[in-house]
Amino acid sequence: MSRAEIPAQNAEKNETTTPKLSAGETWRALYAHFRPHRGLVALGAVFALVGAVTGLMQPLAAKELVDRLSQDESITGILIALTALVVLGTVIEATGGYILSRTAESVVLAARRTLIGRLLRLKLPEMERSQPGDLMSRISSDTTLLRAVTTQSIVAAGTGGLTAVATVVMMGMMDMVLLGVTLGVIVLIGGCVGLVMPKIAQAATRSQEAVGEISTRLERAFGAFRTLKASGAEERETAIIGAAAEDAWRHGVRSAKWESVAWSSVGLAVQVSFLAVLGIGGARVASGAISVSTLVAFLLFLFYLIDPVSKLVEAATQYQEGSAAIARIVEAERLETEQTERTGRTAPAEKTGQTGPAASVAFENVSFRYREDLPPVHHGVSFEVPGAGMTAFVGPSGAGKTTVFGLIERFYEADGGRILIDGRDVRDWPTAELRASIGYVEQDAPVLAGTLRENLVFASPDATDEQIHEVLVRARLDALVDRLPEGLDTVVGHRGSKLSGGERQRVAIARALLRRPRLLLLDEATSQLDAVNEMALRDVVAEVSREVTVLVVAHRLSTVTLADRIVVMDAGRVRAVGTHQELVAGDPLYGELAATQFLATVPENAA
Numbered sequence: 001m002s003r004a005e006i007p008a009q010n011a012e013k014n015e016t017t018t019p020k021l022s023a024g025e026t027w028r029a030l031y032a033h034f035r036p037h038r039g040l041v042a043l044g045a046v047f048a049l050v051g052a053v054t055g056l057m058q059p060l061a062a063k064e065l066v067d068r069l070s071q072d073e074s075i076t077g078i079l080i081a082l083t084a085l086v087v088l089g090t091v092i093e094a095t096g097g098y099i100l101s102r103t104a105e106s107v108v109l110a111a112r113r114t115l116i117g118r119l120l121r122l123k124l125p126e127m128e129r130s131q132p133g134d135l136m137s138r139i140s141s142d143t144t145l146l147r148a149v150t151t152q153s154i155v156a157a158g159t160g161g162l163t164a165v166a167t168v169v170m171m172g173m174m175d176m177v178l179l180g181v182t183l184g185v186i187v188l189i190g191g192c193v194g195l196v197m198p199k200i201a202q203a204a205t206r207s208q209e210a211v212g213e214i215s216t217r218l219e220r221a222f223g224a225f226r227t228l229k230a231s232g233a234e235e236r237e238t239a240i241i242g243a244a245a246e247d248a249w250r251h252g253v254r255s256a257k258w259e260s261v262a263w264s265s266v267g268l269a270v271q272v273s274f275l276a277v278l279g280i281g282g283a284r285v286a287s288g289a290i291s292v293s294t295l296v297a298f299l300l301f302l303f304y305l306i307d308p309v310s311k312l313v314e315a316a317t318q319y320q321e322g323s324a325a326i327a328r329i330v331e332a333e334r335l336e337t338e339q340t341e342r343t344g345r346t347a348p349a350e351k352t353g354q355t356g357p358a359a360s361v362a363f364e365n366v367s368f369r370y371r372e373d374l375p376p377v378h379h380g381v382s383f384e385v386p387g388a389g390m391t392a393f394v395g396p397s398g399a400g401k402t403t404v405f406g407l408i409e410r411f412y413e414a415d416g417g418r419i420l421i422d423g424r425d426v427r428d429w430p431t432a433e434l435r436a437s438i439g440y441v442e443q444d445a446p447v448l449a450g451t452l453r454e455n456l457v458f459a460s461p462d463a464t465d466e467q468i469h470e471v472l473v474r475a476r477l478d479a480l481v482d483r484l485p486e487g488l489d490t491v492v493g494h495r496g497s498k499l500s501g502g503e504r505q506r507v508a509i510a511r512a513l514l515r516r517p518r519l520l521l522l523d524e525a526t527s528q529l530d531a532v533n534e535m536a537l538r539d540v541v542a543e544v545s546r547e548v549t550v551l552v553v554a555h556r557l558s559t560v561t562l563a564d565r566i567v568v569m570d571a572g573r574v575r576a577v578g579t580h581q582e583l584v585a586g587d588p589l590y591g592e593l594a595a596t597q598f599l600a601t602v603p604e605n606a607a
């Protein structure tokens, strides 16, 4: 993999490039995360401040100690006071540090919860535009960068600033000339630190983007692991993901470089001022302008200035990293979500053992396109399906059959016409209630990582063992469960990889049935099933359709011949509706499909 290929790879994920937030927007976004925790942060700040003040009193005690020593006075009292100050200061600072770290974790938790809640409610088109891996890295990696900026760095900036001012005032009280020298050095070097700050933010943004790219690529590879292996693509993908990791490393190193420039500037500022104060202060002691104890106290104050100045620099660098992360978090938060809140009405899935009447479905002149820049997929689709019975949708690949299901589920909004379920426009149904009435089995019959039981109860977590057993029998899965070493608690592997294609399909049907739907949408797998599996599936669907409205995107003759009615779709339109025999005789496209695509002859008992 040459370096030249990497920009091309990145070009694909244009849509996930971090937006630039203005300074005000960045601050407001960070403040929104900090706001709910401001009480605890304030408490942490008070502790930090008290700790700093006790630290600040130590030079005064030390000055008193030196003075008493030089005047041959007792130092016991002042020694005890100094020890108490040190111990107290340490305890207070440690408590403040704990409060702040705990609050920082709470900020991360709240940010993660919000993001998880929003991302799982994304509108489907938004999800299709995004990179799931990159979105995952925003939840896992970017949120951790909020940890410091919303707590420690705010407190560090506040307490550091206050302590620095107090220290400077005390230094001024000791000697204005030495203070002038100290501030001169600090301001000069501080200016240089200010120049490198934006570079830290830039490097942090790039680094986070590269981490997102790693997640995106990994998600792609793990999602098609068999294909990856069968294609012999391991090395290529390793190189691509490795290049993204290298990108993250490069920008991390760049950020570390600028951070170390900032830190060494702080060290330099302190050392140069220390030497300057020592030289000029020594001369002032020699000339009698100040006493030795004043010089000692001033040097101790200078020593104490290191901490607040370091805190200010640390706060500034953390702010740069936080601003990189917050831009990516804000972008994810701005993605459009669905309103799927539940209404007062109980959804069928929540009733115990009760199935409502089978739902009727009607499309009235529906038109739809997936995106403005894509051609329409439906050009005025109309059909009517009464309650119960089975309706098969057939047609050439790309005719718009699966899209019918996406519109019924309201994953997408139709651009024109109406879709009626039980005579009621889907736009007037509360989304949660609408979906609770529907069982949906996708074409690739997704089975989730976990146990068979977890898969079955995914859509109806309150299902009883009896209900589970009932659907297992209906989906002809009971024999499989008996065979499995741990029965329902057998782990089925990532995406159900330990099950056969037909078993996966029946698990998906069982899951949908457990929801006790009034309408079952079944997108039949295009892959061929063996005769036993095919028969099992056919029987299950036929049985279910006696009491539930079943719509099937059919790819097999065995399914089609079972249907009460067949809707023939072509290029986004319904061209004919009828039974198998009517259509074989009356519709040339159907006749051709029956003869070729279904790859089988009509069974003798066909309807």
Ligand SMILES: Nc1ncnc2c1ncn2[C@@H]1O[C@H](COP(=O)(O)OP(=O)(O)OP(=O)(O)O)[C@@H](O)[C@H]1O
Residues within 6 Å of the ligand: 128, 370, 371, 374, 377, 395, 396, 397, 398, 399, 400, 401, 402, 403, 404, 553
């Ligand atoms: N999420 C999507 N975004 C953009 N275009 C899409 C999307 N899903 C499907 N399409 C396009 O819409 C058209 C209809 O797709 P649809 O899946 O409804 O066809 P189908 O009749 O079910 O096909 P098949 O029998 O191959 O499953 C196709 O041209 C497809 O490329």
